[in-house]
Amino acid sequence: MQQIQLELEGGGTLTVCLRASLDAMPTVKQRPLVLVVPGGGYSHVSPREGDPVALQFAAAGYHTAVLTYSVGEEARDYRPLRQLSEALGLLRQHAEEWHILPDKIAVCGFSAGGHLALSGAVLDIPGETAQQRPDAVILGYPVITAGAYAHRGSFVQLAGSEDAAAQRAFGLEDKITPDTPPVFVWHTMEDQTVPVENTLLLLTALRRAGVPCEAHLFEKGRHGTSISTAEVDAASAHRHHWVELALEWLGETFDFDLKENLSPFHPADAGVSRSSPQQGAKDWF
Numbered sequence: 001m002q003q004i005q006l007e008l009e010g011g012g013t014l015t016v017c018l019r020a021s022l023d024a025m026p027t028v029k030q031r032p033l034v035l036v037v038p039g040g041g042y043s044h045v046s047p048r049e050g051d052p053v054a055l056q057f058a059a060a061g062y063h064t065a066v067l068t069y070s071v072g073e074e075a076r077d078y079r080p081l082r083q084l085s086e087a088l089g090l091l092r093q094h095a096e097e098w099h100i101l102p103d104k105i106a107v108c109g110f111s112a113g114g115h116l117a118l119s120g121a122v123l124d125i126p127g128e129t130a131q132q133r134p135d136a137v138i139l140g141y142p143v144i145t146a147g148a149y150a151h152r153g154s155f156v157q158l159a160g161s162e163d164a165a166a167q168r169a170f171g172l173e174d175k176i177t178p179d180t181p182p183v184f185v186w187h188t189m190e191d192q193t194v195p196v197e198n199t200l201l202l203l204t205a206l207r208r209a210g211v212p213c214e215a216h217l218f219e220k221g222r223h224g225t226s227i228s229t230a231e232v233d234a235a236s237a238h239r240h241h242w243v244e245l246a247l248e249w250l251g252e253t254f255d256f257d258l259k260e261n262l263s264p265f266h267p268a269d270a271g272v273s274r275s276s277p278q279q280g281a282k283d284w285f
Helices: 051-059 079-093 112-122 152-159 164-168 197-209 241-254
Strands: 002-007 013-018 031-037 063-068 100-110 136-140 183-188 213-218
Touching: 013 079, 031 051, 031 079, 031 112, 031 241, 051 063, 051 100, 051 241, 063 079, 079 100, 079 112, 100 112, 100 241, 112 136, 136 241, 152 164, 183 197, 183 241, 197 213, 213 241
Parallel strands: 031 063, 031 100, 100 136, 136 183, 183 213
Antiparallel strands: 002 013, 013 063
16 A cells, blocks of 8 residues: 655645555556544544554555544634645545545544534535535544533534534534435444434434435444454444444445455555554543
């Protein structure tokens, strides 16, 4: 795999991993891409929801990318959303060179990263006339509402204020329209950090707007379980099924199905090495 890292305006980065385009594999000269958006409550970007997730999609034949976006005080003025739009624009700008199918780019976000991923599909950047949108959205335990079930810290970071009205501008359940791209979402019933009501509110809005969607609710699991393997310190063979379910859904949505590539990915098989994911309470977002 070829890796390319690009700097984004305001301090973000886009790390792109491209599967090879080879004459020996002529049926997959061009591929869809999955852009992974880790969570972190808009206070940090969790490594547990970046590289490990991207490798799952790479194993299924997708090009992948991971977005590192501005957090904390730097998350004001829609900066993370601006960086996501810039990242999507760069991917489409280089689509021919990098053998990306430009109309088959999905975002895959977790927790606050799920909020950012869905914002990229439904939230307008003030004054922006050329905002880039994803073609499909995959969400894990996403932050959706600024109301009673909010992950309040995320909205304080975005709005820069405790004011409820300022925070509501970033709530998403009332931004869904029939133009929203297809959505796959999963959550755990035991999540105490971002309550499952966030996903339930989203599903109600998607159904009302007639947006194609698929949802999976798992009984067990705290917040922030990523791909639910021992690597990310949240092993659950049952909950890990969300990966295969998402791959099947995305394959049908994008008409891209390489079933022989759906076996679990082992970095050593591809000569990929990386450091162990960081541990600590701050990563559980």
